[in-house]
Structures are given as structure tokens and as C-alpha cells.
Amino acid sequence: MSAPIISLAHVSRIYEMGHVTVPALDDVSLDVHEGEFVAIVGPSGSGKSTMMNILGCLDRPTAGSYSLAGTAVESLGDDALARVRSRTIGFVFQSYNLLPRTTALDNVATPLLYQGIRGAERRRRATAALGRLGLADRLDHEPTELSGGQQQRVAVARAIVTEPALILADEPTGNLDSHAGAEVMALFRELNAAGRTIVLITHDAEVAAAAGRQIHLRDGRVAA
Amino acid sequence: MSIIELLRLALSRLRTSRLRAALTMLGVIIGVASVVALVGVGQGTTANITSRLNALGTNLLTISPTGKGASDGTLTLDDSEAIAKVDGVAAVAPEVSTSQTVTRGTTSTDTTVVGTTAAYASVRAFDVWQGTFLTTPAVDLGLRVAVLGATTADNLGITAQDLGAEIRVGGIPYQVIGILQPKGGSGFQDPDDQVVVPVGSVQKYFVGGDSVRTIGVSTTDGASQDTVTADITALLRNRHELAPSDDDDFNVFNQTQLLAAATSIAGTLALLLGGIASISLVVGGIGIMNIMLVSVRERTREIGIRKAVGARGRDILAQFLVEALTLSLLGGLIGIAVGLLVSAGIGRLAGWGFTLSPTTIGVAVLFSLIVGVVFGVWPARQAARLDPITALRYE
Numbered sequence A: 001m002s003a004p005i006i007s008l009a010h011v012s013r014i015y016e017m018g019h020v021t022v023p024a025l026d027d028v029s030l031d032v033h034e035g036e037f038v039a040i041v042g043p044s045g046s047g048k049s050t051m052m053n054i055l056g057c058l059d060r061p062t063a064g065s066y067s068l069a070g071t072a073v074e075s076l077g078d079d080a081l082a083r084v085r086s087r088t089i090g091f092v093f094q095s096y097n098l099l100p101r102t103t104a105l106d107n108v109a110t111p112l113l114y115q116g117i118r119g120a121e122r123r124r125r126a127t128a129a130l131g132r133l134g135l136a137d138r139l140d141h142e143p144t145e146l147s148g149g150q151q152q153r154v155a156v157a158r159a160i161v162t163e164p165a166l167i168l169a170d171e172p173t174g175n176l177d178s179h180a181g182a183e184v185m186a187l188f189r190e191l192n193a194a195g196r197t198i199v200l201i202t203h204d205a206e207v208a209a210a211a212g213r214q215i216h217l218r219d220g221r222v223a224a
Numbered sequence B: 001m002s003i004i005e006l007l008r009l010a011l012s013r014l015r016t017s018r019l020r021a022a023l024t025m026l027g028v029i030i031g032v033a034s035v036v037a038l039v040g041v042g043q044g045t046t047a048n049i050t051s052r053l054n055a056l057g058t059n060l061l062t063i064s065p066t067g068k069g070a071s072d073g074t075l076t077l078d079d080s081e082a083i084a085k086v087d088g089v090a091a092v093a094p095e096v097s098t099s100q101t102v103t104r105g106t107t108s109t110d111t112t113v114v115g116t117t118a119a120y121a122s123v124r125a126f127d128v129w130q131g132t133f134l135t136t137p138a139v140d141l142g143l144r145v146a147v148l149g150a151t152t153a154d155n156l157g158i159t160a161q162d163l164g165a166e167i168r169v170g171g172i173p174y175q176v177i178g179i180l181q182p183k184g185g186s187g188f189q190d191p192d193d194q195v196v197v198p199v200g201s202v203q204k205y206f207v208g209g210d211s212v213r214t215i216g217v218s219t220t221d222g223a224s225q226d227t228v229t230a231d232i233t234a235l236l237r238n239r240h241e242l243a244p245s246d247d248d249d250f251n252v253f254n255q256t257q258l259l260a261a262a263t264s265i266a267g268t269l270a271l272l273l274g275g276i277a278s279i280s281l282v283v284g285g286i287g288i289m290n291i292m293l294v295s296v297r298e299r300t301r302e303i304g305i306r307k308a309v310g311a312r313g314r315d316i317l318a319q320f321l322v323e324a325l326t327l328s329l330l331g332g333l334i335g336i337a338v339g340l341l342v343s344a345g346i347g348r349l350a351g352w353g354f355t356l357s358p359t360t361i362g363v364a365v366l367f368s369l370i371v372g373v374v375f376g377v378w379p380a381r382q383a384a385r386l387d388p389i390t391a392l393r394y395e
């Protein structure tokens, strides 16, 4: 088996709310190997999004260590983290997080902008990514002019446009009907077959079953 | 990210909030426009003063009384005659002036009546347009004859055919013997609005005594103004019997001094106006800062998203800085255009024309860039420092 691309060792994420502390993640240890397709499942509030934010280098654990492709993330500075987010990771947010008043095309092209890719090339690649998600006819629509499911697919397109080694998707099919959901899953399987590592969060047992491995979270802990 | 990408981002952002961008720029527009306009007006004034003083005659010395006796007048007609004999002096004209109402029939005008001698025309560089100027016999006899400035003649409705007509100066009848060529110029003192009469008649009818208000001296070409000034000073001190420890009771102005004084006053004025205008530029800059800070707040999520997809702190910094710079530079350019229009308009009204100064424009552009950087950096840094997850959670 190949080396782990993701390795969490005793990771906790505790939110301090005044005098109450919420342990959203509690001593989680976990390895994901390169080329794996992992589904994270668990009830609402079990810490799935919290874990995903840590995996995506958006948030830092309060305890434990996270190593990504052999590098300890704690040791990285802000610019190095930005570089990891730019080059290695494609992130699909549960709440889409598209740029407001910005067309679908420009939204999808934004990660390429920060890779220093030129305008024409950005447009070409963003158009192709949107095309793969069946949005070729919605390039110039702003988020408010798109349905929830379409916004979700724009968010997926933005995550895959840089062809990242690691795709982290927080409920990428949550707002899609079964047909569109199946298409997004087919796309992920195709990317996985091409060697990309995929971690996705889902509530849907059918979606989870399509993954190679399932990780169950409950109250911030990995269940057996 | 290249500057072109950043500019494109900034422009598309400004396009989505046009009214706000316009209002923000307004502060800089007003600031830059007033700096450009006021500096333009200041330069126009200086140029105008200089050219007017030159028109008065470059070899003119003006002597006037100073000190305790100034109001009584320490200069006399005899002083004037004595000065005429100094080496390097071409002509001397004593002057006594008074403000009087001049009437001709039912028409009247308030003007300056200058009592002087025949040399006045050459000393003050006036040419006669119609008739004759005062003659030495007429002055010696104190005849009631008058030569009118072009403006005064106009005001009284006197033309070439009216030579010899009678006018009343402060009620005293005078005969018009000539009309002067207009010198032109406008503003605070019109050199063509005057009535020139023999000095003796002004002393006799209007001011009394035998002192004179000023003595105009024209020096010969090639004579050193400084030497002539020194000679006249020595002569007058001697005539006024001043002890070596006494101050002069008169003052000799030469054209160069006057020019320097006037130019320095105009320069100070321009500086003062520019300073006041700069304050409005600072206020405009604070407007930009305010908007940028609000904008960073409002766009916290956007910043979070950009960071999540790979933007570094410096990319965000550059984005917000370029936005602020675009606002201030655009405002600055519009301000320059408005300022130039205003100063051209004022120059035209005031009649001193309009000079486009590249320095002013350069300084204005530089100023608006500085405003953009100074007031844009702080909000931009605030934006760049935000932590992605905090920014994404911001409501």
C-alpha cells in the first residue's frame, strides 16, 4: 500500500465558548492513503465539518498533529499553507461559499488566478470544469441567478479545476437530486480512478457505499 | 498576480458599486481640484503682477515719505527739483493725489486727481492719445487744465471732439486739454482712471500745504538704480538736515524691490491656498480609508473564500491596495481636469490667461497616489491578516 497522504494523530479541536468548552473533535487518529476514496459519515454535529476544515488547512487542531503528504502542517507558515491550499487541495464547502456578484466562470477560475495562470487559459479550464458538471450554459450566471444544486455544482467545479491531488468535499451532493448526485459521484469516481485522493462527507448511505472506505464519526470520535 | 489582473479585479469591483465609488472619489476630486485651481490662480496672480509692474516702466524709482512726519509729508516740490539735478536721473515728477468727484454737465464720476508736472507722462510711461499733455508753463502758472485718463474720459462721455470742454473737479472748473492712451489692465487699480492736473492747483484747491505725496523718478538708460538711489538718499538726508543717527524720513523704492516684494506676497498666498486645499485632500483620503475599512468588513467572507482557494496574505493586500489606489488615482485625474477648467475659467475672467503647469499636475498625481497608499494600506493589511476559517464564519 502507498504512503498515507493524510495522517491525523490524536487530533482534537475544542471550541471555547466562554466557560463552556465544546470538543468538536476528540482525540481522532486517522490515515488516508494516496488514491483512496473515503466517505465520512455521522450524525449532524458529530464533528465532520470540523475535521474537514482541519484536513483542508483552513483550521488548526487545538491538540494533536496533522501531517499532509509527509509534511507536519503545524510547522507551515501562512504563505506555505496558502500554497498547499492552492496546489494540493480542492475544497467543496457544505455552504458552497461562492464569491458573490461574480459569475460562475470567474468563481471557478479564481483558484487558477492564485496559481498565476493567464486569463485565456483560466477561462478555458474553468469552462471545461463547468462543462463536466453540466453547467456549460450557465457560465455567466452569478450565484444569485443559480439554483441551490447549480451553486453546489459550481463549488465542485471550483474544487476540481486545479486538478488537485486531494479533493475534500463536504456534502457535495446534499442539494442535488438523485440524478445530478449520481453524476457528481461518477465524476469523483473517475477522478479517483485517475489517482486522486478523495475524502467526502455525506449523510446519504448510497453515496457512502460508493466510496472505498467509510469512517464513522460520533461525538467527535471515530467509531469502530 | 500581475498588476493587470489586480486592476481588472479592482475595476470590476468598482463597477458593481458605482455610486459608492463615485462618492468616495468625490472627496479626492474636490481636494485635487482645489489644489490645482488655487495653485493655478496663485501662479496667474504672480505672472500678472510681474507683467503689470514691468508695464509701469522698469527704470522707475518712487520716493515716498516715511516715519513720524509721513502724514504731513516731508517731501516738497523743492526736493523734486533738487533730485532732477542728480546724475543718472532722466526726469522727475512730483505727485499729489486726491479723490474727487468730477462732473461734466450732468455726468459725474469719482476718480483720482493727480497733481503733477509735465514730466509725469515720461516718468509714468503714459502716451497722449488726443490733445496735449500738461506743459511746463501751464504747470508753473498753475492753470486749471486737465488731462484725462482713457477710462475717466469714457465715464464722462468725453471724446476727441470734446477737447477744450469744461469739467468740474470737486466743483472747481478745469479745461480738458488732452486724453491719455489707455494702458489697459484691470482689477484693483485701473491706471487709466485718473485726471492729471498741474501740481500747484491740487495743493491750492484740495490738499493745502506744499508737500507732495510721492516723487516719481525715471533713471537714464544704463544708469545704476542702486547708485541713483544712494545719491538721492544722500541728497534728501542733507536737504532734510537729518543727523547721522536719524532714520530716513523717506523711502526710495525701485522697481526690482517692488517686484520682489509683490512676487513673494503672491508666492506666500499661493502656498497658503495650496495648504488649505491640501486639507481637503486629506479629508478625501480619510473618506477612502473609511470606505475601504467598511469594505473589508463587508467582504470578510469573500476574503475567507479567496484564502481558502489559495490566495496568500499578500494577494489580498495587493487587491485591496490596488482598489484604494484606483479610487484615489481616478479621483485625482478627474480632480486635475476639474481644477484646470476652474483655473482656466478664473484666468479668463481675471484676464491673465492660463498657463498649464506640468509640475502642478505631477504633484497632484503624486499626491493622490500618496493618499491612496497612506489611507489604503491599513484597511488592506486588516484584510490580509484575516484567518481563513474566521473570515469564512463571519456573518
Ligand SMILES: Nc1ncnc2c1ncn2[C@@H]1O[C@H](COP(=O)(O)OP(=O)(O)OP(=O)(O)O)[C@@H](O)[C@H]1O
Residues within 6 Å of the ligand: A015, A016, A017, A022, A023, A024, A042, A043, A044, A045, A046, A047, A048, A049, A050, A051, A094, B393
Ligand atoms: N465555531 C464554532 N464555535 C463553537 N462550536 C462550534 C463551532 N463550529 C462547530 N461547533 C460545534 O462543533 C460541533 C461539530 O460541528 P460540525 O460543524 O463539525 O458538525 P457536522 O458533523 O459537520 O454537522 P452537520 O452534519 O450538521 O454539518 C457542533 O456541536 C457545533 O455546535
Ligand SMILES: [Mg+2]
Residues within 6 Å of the ligand: A048, A049, A050, A094, A170
Ligand atoms: Mg457539516
